[in-house]
Amino acid sequence: MSDSESVEKLQKIMDESSSVVFFGGAGVSTESGIPDFRSTDGLYNQQWRYPPETILSRSFFYAQTAEFYRFYRAKIIVQGAKPNPAHIKLAELEKAGKVKAVITQNIDGLHQAAGSEVVYELHGSILRNYCEHCRAFYSLEDIIQNKGADGIPRCTKTAGCAGVIKPDVVLYEESLNTDVLTKSIEAIRNADTLIIGGTSLAVYPAASLIHYFRGSRLVLVNKGETSADTRADLLIREPIGQVFERIRV
Ligand code: CNA
Secondary structure, eight states, rough: OOHHHHHHHHHHHHHOSSSEEEEEOGGGGGGOOOOOOOTTTGGGSOOSSSSHHHHHHHHHHHSHHHHHHHHIIIEEEOOOOOOHHHHHHHHHHHTTTTTTEEEEEOOOHHHHHOOOOOOOEETTTEEEEETTTTOOOOOHHHHOEEEETSSSOBBOSSSOOOEEEEEOOOOOOOOOOHHHHHHHHHHHHSSSSEEEOOOOOOTGGGGGGGOOOOEEEEEEEEOOOOOTTGOSSSOOOSSSSHHHHOOOO
């Protein structure tokens, strides 16, 4: 199937659907300049002292907080990233009543920046950060500015606190938020069309959510292979921003 045939097929599916849910991952934001984990130029293929799964784990955060923040500042925080046509079109489709929810494994806040309102962030967000001691809130900008001598941001809002600030991001070894999980499952169960995009479906339990889908059309828009390829009614291997750019609302 040619590119334009695939996009036309997706358009037809969208037109015939009344309740679309989008389930996505890091590949949705690569066209915004944020590297994913598993592509050839992704973070997993770069040299670092520890593998990303190790650094981004709960035990590592507490054992080697300075090293965690060195990686986090260098690789996870991408300043100036803007929504791409995939984020923007999904927000427009939500306003038009077609897309009911975006469920994302991303932590970059770009779906909300594009205007999507029903966004379930399975892995949290780098935009929210809290003092481990007094729970004071800090923005991403605060984290960027507040480096301390060792790169670790510490609480300055409560007198005498100086607690370590932790991003509201679900690290390896941590559980997903129950409320977000429940709402995501509910949305997927009620969808007539599920579009999975920009995810390797390799991170669990997030990836297992797609098994709650009972609707009639499963669409997969992903550059690389995934375990759900054989189940898809429509499989598109093109960059997701370029695909969604051509969808009419
Ligand atoms: P992943 O495992 O890196 O997989 C990304 C998938 O997207 C791969 O299969 C790629 O082939 C595919 N892909 C890359 N670019 C495109 C594109 N333009 N169009 C279509 N497909 C593309 O990432 P997952 O999200 O599956 O893994 C889950 C991790 C990655 C989550 O815990 C995230 O928090 C984490 N992550 C998030 C971000 C972000 O917030 N932007 C960035 C990097 C990693």
